[in-house]
Amino acid sequence: MKITALAGGIGGARFLRGLTQSEKVTREVDVTVIANTGDDIWVHGLRVCPDLDSIMYTLGGGISAERGWGREGETFTCKDELAIYRVEPTWFGLGDKDLATHLIRTTSLNAGYPLSEVTQALCDRWKPGVDLIPMSDQRCETHVVVDHPETGARVAMHFQEWWIRYGATLPAHEFIQVGLDTAQPAPGVIDAINNADLILLPPSNPVVSIGTILAVPGILDAIRNASAPVIGLSPIIDNAPVRGMADACLRAINVETNAAAVARHYGSRSNGGILDYWLIDQRDSDSLGEIEELGITARAIPLLMTDVNSAGAMANSALDLVLGN
Amino acid sequence: MKITALAGGIGGARFLRGLTQSEKVTREVDVTVIANTGDDIWVHGLRVCPDLDSIMYTLGGGISAERGWGREGETFTCKDELAIYRVEPTWFGLGDKDLATHLIRTTSLNAGYPLSEVTQALCDRWKPGVDLIPMSDQRCETHVVVDHPETGARVAMHFQEWWIRYGATLPAHEFIQVGLDTAQPAPGVIDAINNADLILLPPSNPVVSIGTILAVPGILDAIRNASAPVIGLSPIIDNAPVRGMADACLRAINVETNAAAVARHYGSRSNGGILDYWLIDQRDSDSLGEIEELGITARAIPLLMTDVNSAGAMANSALDLVLGN
Numbered sequence: 001m002k003i004t005a006l007a008g009g010i011g012g013a014r015f016l017r018g019l020t021q022s023e024k025v026t027r028e029v030d031v032t033v034i035a036n037t038g039d040d041i042w043v044h045g046l047r048v049c050p051d052l053d054s055i056m057y058t059l060g061g062g063i064s065a066e067r068g069w070g071r072e073g074e075t076f077t078c079k080d081e082l083a084i085y086r087v088e089p090t091w092f093g094l095g096d097k098d099l100a101t102h103l104i105r106t107t108s109l110n111a112g113y114p115l116s117e118v119t120q121a122l123c124d125r126w127k128p129g130v131d132l133i134p135m136s137d138q139r140c141e142t143h144v145v146v147d148h149p150e151t152g153a154r155v156a157m158h159f160q161e162w163w164i165r166y167g168a169t170l171p172a173h174e175f176i177q178v179g180l181d182t183a184q185p186a187p188g189v190i191d192a193i194n195n196a197d198l199i200l201l202p203p204s205n206p207v208v209s210i211g212t213i214l215a216v217p218g219i220l221d222a223i224r225n226a227s228a229p230v231i232g233l234s235p236i237i238d239n240a241p242v243r244g245m246a247d248a249c250l251r252a253i254n255v256e257t258n259a260a261a262v263a264r265h266y267g268s269r270s271n272g273g274i275l276d277y278w279l280i281d282q283r284d285s286d287s288l289g290e291i292e293e294l295g296i297t298a299r300a301i302p303l304l305m306t307d308v309n310s311a312g313a314m315a316n317s318a319l320d321l322v323l324g325n
Numbered sequence: 326m327k328i329t330a331l332a333g334g335i336g337g338a339r340f341l342r343g344l345t346q347s348e349k350v351t352r353e354v355d356v357t358v359i360a361n362t363g364d365d366i367w368v369h370g371l372r373v374c375p376d377l378d379s380i381m382y383t384l385g386g387g388i389s390a391e392r393g394w395g396r397e398g399e400t401f402t403c404k405d406e407l408a409i410y411r412v413e414p415t416w417f418g419l420g421d422k423d424l425a426t427h428l429i430r431t432t433s434l435n436a437g438y439p440l441s442e443v444t445q446a447l448c449d450r451w452k453p454g455v456d457l458i459p460m461s462d463q464r465c466e467t468h469v470v471v472d473h474p475e476t477g478a479r480v481a482m483h484f485q486e487w488w489i490r491y492g493a494t495l496p497a498h499e500f501i502q503v504g505l506d507t508a509q510p511a512p513g514v515i516d517a518i519n520n521a522d523l524i525l526l527p528p529s530n531p532v533v534s535i536g537t538i539l540a541v542p543g544i545l546d547a548i549r550n551a552s553a554p555v556i557g558l559s560p561i562i563d564n565a566p567v568r569g570m571a572d573a574c575l576r577a578i579n580v581e582t583n584a585a586a587v588a589r590h591y592g593s594r595s596n597g598g599i600l601d602y603w604l605i606d607q608r609d610s611d612s613l614g615e616i617e618e619l620g621i622t623a624r625a626i627p628l629l630m631t632d633v634n635s636a637g638a639m640a641n642s643a644l645d646l647v648l649g650n
Binding site for chain 1: 400403410426432450
């Protein structure tokens, strides 16, 4: 069986770890992960791919359990030095272990290797147990249109600056993916969608993770037309994001922060959207009917990933619902 | 008074620290240091300038007292990670604090700033108390022609590989400065020589530090023709290098490892060379006559830099000899 998942960083990575460690995902199951690279950023001359790395480190056993991003047992010596030199950005968490990944990626990219091949090379070490593919080999960075907090002028700032430096507190007028017009799906992306037996949307941010992937020309159409069923898991529980600041993102695209609104935003495949199935949390079971009316099969289950086992149980529920028990 | 010094890394840096902290170097003395950049190397995509950094860190109070290169209280987390990724070179000592310097330098160089300006910017933090100028803004790297230890083929390897990885144990047939044909002295270098009241050669490696600087087109001639007296301090004591592996370098250019042979190699200014004065260690006082016969004024003094004070005493002796007491 071939499972293809679209994923952002922390939430996606944790769900995928549950999936790959679930008893239903045996050696006969190939998992391909198409990762969001809209968060990617050049920092101090290094190419940083937060979502690719969160997935790689999480599935490869190197992630910081506490932070959910970066490496376990990390130090920030170099970052502190850069701050003493007064070189911006000082707000980006560049760990000393993590730096090795960025140095290798940057030298490889500068030598002309595409991001997809570089990612594969990095995974030689991490052995994440999935085929990890960036959504695109082209630079396609999410910027956020905001009123600048000091000048008041309407400006576009990099997603990371909005997310990390300002904690997504500046109201977002719009998200813009710089480079989208010339971006193509990375090699393997469309095939992974076309050849999948099951397509999964982990509980990643619907706007700046899943939405960003879907925006790469060709990916949304491929999912709409895929032969495999598509099942999503709501990142919204009890009208709030499980983690991160998805509400600030949803607000910018005029989508309410609740599980049914996100389902409506994605839409049913029978109606030109991308969802066949939608898993919501038990606390949101009131909206099951509303979701079913969209033409999407819905179930309410426990959706809080407190550990690998709960994430695995969520993955099992998703597989059960689509494949039958 | 204006003092201009040519200098390599550790030995040069320690001497210069003695000089700048000596009571004879008051606020009225401007010291300009022209640093060897032949050791510079691209490592993991970063531009590393070992001699510039040794001088900057030593004079700025950030040097590792024990190693003499890199930062005090340094960690090597990133380096260890790179080794786990099996990315070469694994033999280069890239510290986590040090990385900040290399990241800033690399992004600045890639943005188009010349090395001399980047060095000045880095010195804004370190305040070394001297004008620190690279010998050239152009890439001009020393390579060593050796018989490859495995294949036996005659190859040119980067100086750092020969020096660090092989500990200068591979017999050197020749030193080649790649890029020398198009290299020019960095802005300020020739002026610093022409306008100096005193030109100093610290006890740096005569071949791959001082020799490399002198090879940059225009520098040797400027020193030959300078109005200032030139005084050198022998890096060879008792027929052995004080530290480092200068003997392996001298052997490659057929110069014996003793204080008089190095003086002969530099030559007297009265005879087309660059030395007016040559300070040797007390243990080598037997060769004073031989050196004087070259037309070079020589003195034997204690030349071992065990600490800042002994380096300062050496600097004082040099100033006394040239300027009178």
